[in-house]
Amino acid sequence: MTTTAAPRTVLERFPAGHPRGSWPADDYAAAQRALGIDAQVVMDLTTDQFLVVTKPTPTKS
Numbered sequence: 001m002t003t004t005a006a007p008r009t010v011l012e013r014f015p016a017g018h019p020r021g022s023w024p025a026d027d028y029a030a031a032q033r034a035l036g037i038d039a040q041v042v043m044d045l046t047t048d049q050f051l052v053v054t055k056p057t058p059t060k061s
Helices: 021-036
Strands: 010-015 039-044 048-055
Touching: 010 021, 021 039, 021 048
Parallel strands: none
Antiparallel strands: 010 048, 039 048
């Protein structure tokens, strides 16, 4: 049985090599949450970036 992750919307990308690390992404995600958007920071190892994404919405089967 194979499961796939629900699609997420990428709101913004931040380079992982930033001197402040993930802080810019964390700050951006916090600002989005303050606007009512359920955002979180994830690491994309393939592109070496922090992504601010919306959480996936559950799908009905």
